[in-house]
Amino acid sequence: MARDSLRSSRWRSFLTMSGVIIGIVSVVTVVSIGEGLKQQIQADITNRGPEVITVLPGHQIERNDEGDISYYNPLQSVGFSLTEADLADVRDTVGVEEAVPFVRVSGAPTVNDDSMNGAMVIATDGDVPYALNQELRFGTFLDNEQASGNRRFAVIGKRVAETLFNEPAPTGRSFEVGDQSFTVRGIFSEFESSALVFASPDYNNAIFVSYEENKRISSNGQHIYQILVKPSNPQHAFQTAQDIDAALAQSRDGFRDYSVIQQAETVSLYEGLLNALTTAIAAIAAISLFVGGIGIMNIMFVSVSERTGEIGVRKAIGATNGQILGQFMIEAIALSSIGGLLGVLASFLVNYLLRILTDLQPVILPEMMIIATAVAFLVGVIFGTVPAIRAARKDPIEALRSRL
């Protein structure tokens, strides 16, 4: 019965459903973008190795009693830096296999007066490819013995090679940073682009130079902004991180102007942030779902008053109030549920378009589809009830007087 009346006014039904469709599409899309970002971060972390420990300057994090991060503010690092003594402490800690310091070097790389402004020059020491879990595509990484010669060497990211030298393997070619000349001896294979640029820098733009060389030539002191640590046993990464923390605390008499974070922890950190953001935007998107519900309610009221005569006839031939109520409820629920299903389908289309047209990699999980359909169903129940009650309560004699 409900089907007949919906079929007889297709356009009206579709327009009514469009409110729910738009609502479902917007909520599902927002949530799927959030989910996509989360999965990208997960993948990033897995690529970089979840056991990697990062030591950062400044009191950026606070932990609760369980040891989970309860507070995070990267701005706390401003004005702080780690020292060589810290680096030594970290390297001396039991369970640390490799510790790599990162120092920013100011100045843009230049080749024949063409400079690359987006590049970042990092002075470092140790097995960086191992710490970053990334192989070199061409050449070899820096090692201290070779750096002792007259020539200074550098290892560059893929985009630096393409931008500065216009070739994929500019091994042996040189460039300047400030008044210093460097020769390229290795090129990293491409780093997977990260979902959150602020979470981890894009090392495709990086130029790695020797820490010792930089110390010799730079007039400023060495400001270590990050130490990447590979524990010898990934299973004990948590213990190692605690040991590093303890060692640094000891050398500073308990003053914690540094932070030790495990890579795995950053996942939950950014997930928390993303969840909050996704929830907020989805809540705003849900308003359109509410509006869609009001649309259904409105059209059901119109339908009830248009079909007063029909209600009268149905009652005269023996329909109980409950049966009339049921009929109109089913109609409202059919409208909203079909709208919900169409909305889920449309979400896949939007998803596809987003994947083609943007860098986003939204992901629609099965539970999202189920929840979206269930919510649409609920919208029908909530907004269909009042019109259906009005239909059920119509006086049959009054109703029979109006035209069919």
Added chain:
Amino acid sequence: MNIIELKDVSKLYGFGDATTVAVEEVNLRVKKGDFIAVMGPSGSGKSTLMNLIGLLDRPTQGRYLLNGRLVDKFGPRKRAKFRRDTIGFVFQAFNLLPQLTALENVALPLAYKGKTQTKRLKQAGNALERVGLADREYFYPKQLSGGQLQRVAIARAVVNAPDILIADEPTGNLDSGASRVVMELLSDLHKAGHTIMMVTHNPELTRYANRVVFMHDGNIIADKDSDVGQVPDIARKMYFRTRKTEEDDLEGVSALMDAIPQDDKMTKKKTKKKSRKKSKKKEAKQ
């Protein structure tokens, strides 16, 4: 046994000074198998009485026994079910649902009884066959003529095998040919044992009834048994009593309006009724 028994049944509308008495302390007993023609001018309470008997309405006062059960205190749900199982309605305006086919319309009461789709359509098909429209099962109401529509409506009314058939001016929207077919059909149902209550303005139609009830201002003022096939004198007398005024002049206008195509007939009928009522009032004053 009486299938319908009304004891001092009244129906009042409104409150206080604005109270209208639609039916006033009516007593009526209907035997199973009766074909009763209910006559009377507009506003005499015929339709209200039919609504009360048809369980669409509850009496303000009095008792109503239907099939031996005291139904006047029934709640809406119980009334709806009792109505579904005992009463079939035939309306002047046919009242078929336009979006359903003839077959689906006839099957509708069975749906509310909770029968399966197959059973419903089979039973509905049989009912349509009984009214001679087996070949119109899949026609929509707009594809059928007035007479056919009313026959579908009768099929719908009897598909549930109700004890009582209530027909409120079943031929009111039909021409004489179609009226005849419909009346013959009702007559057949009567012969088959159905109890029928029919409201009509046309005294000629009382020939199909075995009892004529005449109402006026909410009261039954005459109640006569008559032989089927005969138009009792009282029907003619009562009917024409209201017409001996300047109203007859207006009949000339009505005759002219008869020449106007079918669609406009409804409006014409209304004016006719209204003016008749007016004249009645005048008569009362005199």
